[in-house]
Amino acid sequence: MEARRDVFQAIADPTRRAILTLVALQAMTAGAIADKFDSSRQTISKHIQILTECQLLEQEQSGREMYYHFNPNKMKEIAEWLVPFAKMWDDRFNKLETIMKKYKK
């Protein structure tokens, strides 16, 4: 059984992040994406497949071409997952601020 695609694993790869960065700017075909990289088309195609499987990319047929769009909603989920570390410090610093305001005269 194939392991379920993990969205965090998907963005852990620098090439896949580069693909997301490109496609975030404008929808692109697989060929246009591959042209931006030195890697083989097959390699890029595999990366696109992984990104699509975990819904970071969405496909849309336009005429004969298949375009890939960036799915910001999926990315937002990741951003939220990334928040705990920031939140830990934010909470601490908020507390610090509240405590120290008592000393303020």
Place this chain on the structure above:
Amino acid sequence: MERKTKINAEDDKQELVITREFDLPLELLFKAYVDPEIVEQWMGTKVLKLENKKHGSYQFETTDPKGNKHRFNGTIHEFSPNEKITRTFEMENTPFGVQLEFLEFEKLTDDTSKLKMHTVFRSAAQRDQILQLPFAQGINLAHNRLQDIVSKLK
């Protein structure tokens, strides 16, 4: 909702920068780092030792929700009141090793100040591992373009 605390952890780098602006005069912000009783309140740790001087050291202890105690300690390398603290940080009885922290305190106005906390880890892998601890899950994404897009959704 925008957090006042900014974290920058660039990919494949062994460092992490946390910045925060406070609605506090510089002196009070600095005091929060050197007064043991105050440190205990905002860090949520017990302060076993805190020597605010060059060659001084500190040791803190936290108790997790299960009641387990965790200690962490470090040595102070630089101590300039209202300006900076350079120190090491190490979690005891963990394989994570020591990290180096540069804390810079800056006056913005009479009533506001800024803290920059620059942490250097032994390796990028170690940084990411520490960021992914249960109590400190992490970021390893610094593609501002993506983050800009994401932040507009909020």
